[in-house]
Amino acid sequence: EVQLVESGGGLVQPGGSLRLSCAASGFTFSSYEMNWVRQAPGKGLEWVSYISSSGSTIYYADSVKGRFTISRDNAKNSLYLQMNSLRAEDTAVYYCARENWNYWGQGTLVTVSS
Amino acid sequence: DIQMTQSPSSLSASVGDRVTITCQASQDISNYLNWYQQKPGKAPKLLIYDASNLETGVPSRFSGSGSGTDFTFTISSLQPEDIATYYCQQYDNLPLAFGPGTKVDIK
Numbered sequence: 001e002v003q004l005v006e007s008g009g010g011l012v013q014p015g016g017s018l019r020l021s022c023a024a025s026g027f028t029f030s031s032y033e034m035n036w037v038r039q040a041p042g043k044g045l046e047w048v049s050y051i052s053s054s055g056s057t058i059y060y061a062d063s064v065k066g067r068f069t070i071s072r073d074n075a076k077n078s079l080y081l082q083m084n085s086l087r088a089e090d091t092a093v094y095y096c097a098r099e100n101w102n103y104w105g106q107g108t109l110v111t112v113s114s
Numbered sequence: 115d116i117q118m119t120q121s122p123s124s125l126s127a128s129v130g131d132r133v134t135i136t137c138q139a140s141q142d143i144s145n146y147l148n149w150y151q152q153k154p155g156k157a158p159k160l161l162i163y164d165a166s167n168l169e170t171g172v173p174s175r176f177s178g179s180g181s182g183t184d185f186t187f188t189i190s191s192l193q194p195e196d197i198a199t200y201y202c203q204q205y206d207n208l209p210l211a212f213g214p215g216t217k218v219d220i221k
Contacts, residue, residue: 035210045150045158045201047210059208095157101148101203102169104157 002026002103004096009108016086016112022079022096022105030054030074033099036081038092039107048094049081064090086112116140116204120213126221133189135216137180137202145181146206151198152215158201162187194220 008020022034036048049070050059058070069082079096093107117140127133137147145165150158160169162178165185175190189196197220202213 044215045152045203045212047212050208050210061209100160100163101150101205102160102163104159107157 002098004098004103004105006094006096006105006108009094009110011111011113012086013114014087014112017082017084018086018110020081020083020094020108020110022081024077024079024098027098029072029077034072034079035097035099035101036070036079037095037097037104038090038110039095040089040092043092046092051079053099083110086110088112115209116143116207116211118202118204118211118213120202120216122216123214124217124219126219127192128221129192129194131192133192133196133218135187135200135202135218137185137187137213139183139185139204139206142182143204143206146204147178147180147185148203148205149176149178149187150201150203151196152201153198161200189218192218192220 003025005023012018033052035050038046038048051070055072067085071080091112093109095104095107097104119138121136147165149162152158161172161176166178177188179186199215199217201215204211
């Protein structure tokens with residue numbers, strides 16, 4: 001069974017950092033592209049970042065470029081999102097999603113507040 | 115960047131009604147469009163991919179059509195369990211973009 005499980009969310013002050021993880025199981029993680037998508041409370045979905053299966057190709061939304069870093073460890077079947085210089089507007093549930101978009105994690109809540 | 119619009123933003127319909135949602139892209143995206151269902155507190159669930167293909171396990175009352183810039187999502191006979199917000203998403207070009215969503219409830 002394919003599973004994606006996010007972790008690492010929590011409360012952080014503006015300007016702070018947080019690292020999200022997405023643990024994958026039930027499929028050959030190293031063969032799939034991955035994405036991060038977020039959803040602010042009561043709002044719609046926003047694509048955040050993409051990484052190719054090897055990790056060699058990466059893209060970001062303009063809203064996070066220069067502050068967030070996506071990475072993966074195929075040996076550990078894990079996807080990461082390093083978030084620095086966090087702002088109030090980064091408050092959201094963050095989801096990891098597999099290539100083809102048919103598998104998503106349950107999400108992890110990031111709250112940026114003083 | 116490609117902008118996605120959806121209409122209506124919300125709708126109320128009776129059980130058994132036919133429900134139609136439209137999605138428009140700001141430029142040609144061919145058929146690179148997904149439709150999702152999201153229930154409160156849950157992750158989005160893929161219903162339709164490539165504009166008109168039903169994802170495995172999704173009931174056949176859900177369907178999608180369109181290409182280029184104009185797309186339609188239909189629930190042929192609304193069921194109580196279909197109460198949710200529905201989103202379209204283009205994956206033709208980066209940045210990937212979602213529509214603002216359509217909230218569907220029961221009249």
